[in-house]
Amino acid sequence: MISGLILGLLLVLTLLGGVFLPKSALAAVESKVTSPPSAEVYTAVDQLLNSLPRDYYTVMQVKQLKNKLKKRDNVVLVDVREPSEYDSGHIPGAINIPVRSLTKNLAKIPTDKPVILYCSSGHRTAIGMTALRLLGYTNVRSFPPSINGWKAAGEPLEK
Incomplete structure (x- = not known):
């Protein structure tokens, strides 16, 4: 039986073309999936996709993020980049968890x-987001403009 975590991560990594995994690691994960996928695999993928909130990308604009951050004690902003990227400049108040x-x-x-x-x-x-969602987090959202959108809007960075 394939765990939801392996299946979910496989789905994301496959969609991203294995950008962040060496080919050998992606092959190891893919080997866990039977070929062709069983009804159980299709059901698990369907459940994963249907469990995504309708507002999966709720924070679509810099202005929306700034409004949410004004309530500092209500939002935790997580920069998932590498420490060197974070150190070169991040959204004020963000914590770094690669x-x-x-x-x-x-x-x-x-x-x-x-x-x-x-x-x-x-x-x-x-x-x-996919990993945290599979671990039961329902309170996690993304900021699709990311740091590049923040900078393009002329917003300050913290170092």
Whole structure:
């Protein structure tokens, strides 16, 4: 039986063309899936896709994010880029939890208040959101404009 986490991550990584996984690692995950996929696999994928909230990308604009951040104690902003990227400039108030270390840092990600993830372009954010969603987080959203959209809007960065 394929776990939801493996299936979900496989789905995201396949959609992203294995951008963040070496081919050998992607092949190892893909080997867990029977070929052709069983009815169980189709059902699991369908459940995953149907469990995504209708407002999956609720924070679509810089202005929306700024409004949410004004209520600082209500939102946790997570930069899922690598530490060197974070150190070069991040959205003020963001904490850095690289996407590769999300599962090791779940204690920093609350379940009782809104959490917004961002990266450079949205790819790592999608991976992080999918992983957290599969782990039961229903309060996580993304900021698709990411840091590039924030900078393009002329907003300040914190170092």
